[in-house]
Amino acid sequence: MIAKPISSQLTFKKFKRENYEEYRSWYNNERIKEALYDVEGEWLAHVLNQKDGIQYAVYGEQTLVGVVGVLFPAQDHPYSVITDIAVNPALFRKGVGSQILSGLTNLHALGADYYWVAFVEVDNELAQRFFEKNGWRQGSDRKVADDMIRYEFRKT
Numbered sequence: 001m002i003a004k005p006i007s008s009q010l011t012f013k014k015f016k017r018e019n020y021e022e023y024r025s026w027y028n029n030e031r032i033k034e035a036l037y038d039v040e041g042e043w044l045a046h047v048l049n050q051k052d053g054i055q056y057a058v059y060g061e062q063t064l065v066g067v068v069g070v071l072f073p074a075q076d077h078p079y080s081v082i083t084d085i086a087v088n089p090a091l092f093r094k095g096v097g098s099q100i101l102s103g104l105t106n107l108h109a110l111g112a113d114y115y116w117v118a119f120v121e122v123d124n125e126l127a128q129r130f131f132e133k134n135g136w137r138q139g140s141d142r143k144v145a146d147d148m149i150r151y152e153f154r155k156t
Contacts, residue, residue: 010103015047015055015067023057023067029089035124036084053083058100065091066100073114079152080108082118101134105153116153123147 015023024039026032037043047055052074058066069083082104087097105116118136120127131151139150 009060010065010099011059012056012068012103012107013059015057017044017048019057019064019067020044022064023086026086026089031092031126032086032089035127036086053081056104058103060096064088065096068100068104070104070108077117079115079117082116085118097130098134105155115155118151118153119148120151121147122149 020039027036027038047069053069053071055069056067057064058068066085066087068085071081071083073080082101085097085100087100116136117139118131120131128149128151131153134153136151136153139152
């Protein structure tokens with residue numbers, strides 16, 4: 001099946017139970033399975049009841065094109081964290097991930113003292129290139145742990 005290109009306008013909606021089965025089906029794709037943790041029942045319960053962030057279902061027209069999670073800034077961290085980002089496998093390599101990232105950072109206007117953070121596994125070179133291509137920079141504490149790299153994005 002050839003996927004139609006998505007419109008440049010994305011719609012971010014709170015992830016709902018109705019989105020789960022379609023999103024879960026994306027895990028049949030090896031790249032998604034390797035890059036993201038599985039989304040079993042505990043994950044769904046967490047995102048449906050989350051108070052410290054939000055999980056978005058991202059639509060291009062009527063098509064679910066992506067899913068992205070955000071942890072909001074808090075007293076102990078003045079930044080929003082992208083907890084996960086996934087693109088519909090039918091739309092890989094079409095710029096959808098970059099559109100989602102740009103749309104998300106524009107959707108949540110952060111004050112001057114706030115910024116965005118994402119943590120990427122050291123062996124996930126594809127995600128590292130993705131964030132770097134989109135203007136994210138490695139944080140001063142490059143390695144957060146042995147297996148993670150911190151990326152930051154500050155609006156100028």
